[in-house]
Amino acid sequence: MxxxxxxxxxxxxxxxxxxxxxxxxxxxxxxxxxxxxxxxxxxxxxxxxxxxxxxxxxxxxxxxxxxxxxxxxxxxxxxxxxxxxxxxxxxxxxxxxxxxxxxxxxxxxxxxxxxxxxxxxNKIGVPGEDKFEGRGVSYCVTCDAAFFKGKPVVIVGGGDSALKGALHLTEFASHLYVVHRRKDFRAEPTWVDRVKEKKNVTFVLENELVEVQGEQKVTGVKLKRPFEGKDTLEVDGVFIEIGxxxxxxxxxxxxxxxxxxxxxxxxxxxxxxxxxxxxxxxxxxxxxxxxxxxxxxxxxxxxxxxxxxxxxxxxxxxxxxxxxxxxxxxxxxxxx
Ligand SMILES: Cc1cc2nc3c(=O)[nH]c(=O)nc-3n(C[C@H](O)[C@H](O)[C@H](O)COP(=O)(O)OP(=O)(O)OC[C@H]3O[C@@H](n4cnc5c(N)ncnc54)[C@H](O)[C@@H]3O)c2cc1C
The missing domain is CATH 3.50.50.60 (FAD/NAD(P)-binding domain)
Structure with missing residues (x-):
């Protein structure tokens, strides 16, 4: 032996x-x-x-x-x-x-x-986040942006990762919402400026996601405070970049x-x-x-x-x- x-x-x-x-x-x-x-x-x-x-x-x-x-x-x-x-x-x-x-x-x-x-x-920890992970909820813009070509999406966060991710998403999404809970961004100002130059972006500031909604896949997100009179954003994809x-x-x-x-x-x-x-x-x-x-x-x-x-x-x-x-x-x- x-x-x-x-x-x-x-x-x-x-x-x-x-x-x-x-x-x-x-x-x-x-x-x-x-x-x-x-x-x-x-x-x-x-x-x-x-x-x-x-x-x-x-x-x-x-x-x-x-x-x-x-x-x-x-x-x-x-x-x-x-x-x-x-x-x-x-x-x-x-x-x-x-x-x-x-x-x-x-x-x-x-x-x-x-x-x-x-x-x-990090996860946000809201209802629907885990349920729709891989079916509309993503933590990797580079990996998943291309799946949302011509579709409306939301990205959550205010740091470098979120703003750089936002910039990348504008190349694919029909429209991008950037939801950030503060008025100011932690990201390097250069990334913020470049996202602001894009035509297909709306900033939803001092607001938060409270739910990811859908049936088989994501159809929208619910916001903590109404934005332009509505408390939901109709999107197909949710990108989370919160550290x-x-x-x-x-x-x-x-x-x-x-x-x-x-x-x-x-x-x-x-x-x-x-x-x-x-x-x-x-x-x-x-x-x-x-x-x-x-x-x-x-x-x-x-x-x-x-x-x-x-x-x-x-x-x-x-x-x-x-x-x-x-x-x-x-x-x-x-x-x-
Ligand atoms: C979206 C995004 C954009 C960024 N952009 C920039 C930028 O432009 N410039 C910049 O300087 N920094 C940037 N950063 C930050 C930078 O990527 C990190 O600071 C850097 O990668 C940290 O390196 P690390 O080796 O410590 O960890 P990581 O790069 O996280 O690598 C750690 C690795 O360890 C592996 N691992 C974990 N557990 C185990 C295990 N049990 N066994 C074996 N392997 C394991 C992980 O899978 C991972 O691949 C960015 C980060 C993100 C998320």
Whole structure:
């Protein structure tokens, strides 16, 4: 009978969970440091792959999200990353190794882990939203805009994602309503101005959706306050872009502490409170200050540098670069 020890798969130096900008940037640096690394994530490029246009990432005046996402993953692959397009479903420890299981029960072992899992889209939480998800309700403009060619739609939100999504939707929809609960937008003014220039847009401000209506599919939305004398908008599609929040499942499984917004607490070099677990990108207390591609990839890069130093210094103590105190106040800049 084979000895169980002999059948163990080899341990990577680093397992990176999440193939967004944070995870892929970390992989590029890890490969440069000659750390064997695997990047595990269902979508190569993370949120970037679902973004219509990116115009604020240095070096690319304008590029589609999909093109930028492809550039990120090709770069990481070329430098030596192994990419596994799956989701990590559980984690445990075996001696010095982190043992990750994917949704197809694949086992991946590593000496260090980087949590770069980003965030999940927020829901409004109104009647009809869940019922019509995928039947008129969407959280991804880039993925679904084309299904609404020549049809009236509504988008909810006032940040960058909502306004950029609105701009994209104007290319397909017969008419677009932008519903936002405030008078002013958090989005970069340039996106607001470009949407305002479009002829097929109506802004419904200081208002909210209270219900998504329909039978088999969406036929309209009910508003909190009447707009132009009516409390419903007749639309075929409802796009929701009201920000996102981290999923705490894996952070908890690793034993990494989070703040009250479920962002993973990290120190200056992205160490978490769990030994040999780093976190980078939108899901951390650092990125919560400014959730963008540039900050996510910067955090991934910083983490990779620290992982290299830590794994190669037998005297390194985890606590020397631990996370900041949970009690430190965090002023978030919300960009989506
Ligand atoms: C619509 C939209 C437009 C945007 N536009 C811009 C822009 O123009 N400029 C800009 O700088 N920023 C923009 N952003 C923000 C930017 O996309 C994010 O800040 C950035 O992608 C964060 O990178 P990340 O690697 O931390 O997370 P993500 O990009 O979210 O990637 C994390 C990945 O981890 C994966 N994952 C989650 N759980 C698991 C698991 N258990 N196992 C394996 N993988 C997992 C997720 O599926 C995801 O693919 C936009 C965001 C949105 C939503």
């Amino acid at each position: 084979a000895d169980a020890k002999q059948t163990k798969p080899r341990a990577y130096d680093l397992a990176i969970i999440g193939a967004g900008p944070a995870g892929l940037a970390a992989s590029v640096y890890a490969s440069r440091y000659k750390l064997s690394n695997v990047v595990i994530g269902p979508e190569l490029g993370g949120y970037v792959s679902t973004t219509h246009l990116v115009e604020d990432y240095l070096g690319f005046e304008t590029i589609t999200g999909m093109d930028l996402a492809n550039k990120f993953s090709e770069h990481a692959k070329k430098f030596g990353a192994e990419l596994v397009q799956e989701q990590v479903s559980s984690t445990s420890r075996d001696g010095d190794d982190w043992v990750l299981k994917t949704w197809t029960d694949k086992e991946i072992r590593a000496r260090a882990a980087l949590l770069a899992v980003g965030t999940k889209h 996102s929040t981290p999923d705490p499942t894996l952070s908890k499984a690793f034993g990494a502490d989070m703040d009250d917004g479920q962002f993973v607490l990290v120190g200056d070099t992205q160490r978490t409170t769990a030994e040999r677990v780093w976190a980078a990108g939108d899901n951390t207390t650092n990125s919560a200050m400014f959730r963008q591609i540039g900050t996510a990839s910067a955090e991934g890069s910083v983490a990779a540098g620290d992982i290299y130093e830590y794994l190669n210094d037998p005297k390194a103590r985890w606590s020397d670069r631990g996370p900041v105190s949970e009690t430190a106040p965090v002023q978030r800049i919300v960009t989506d």
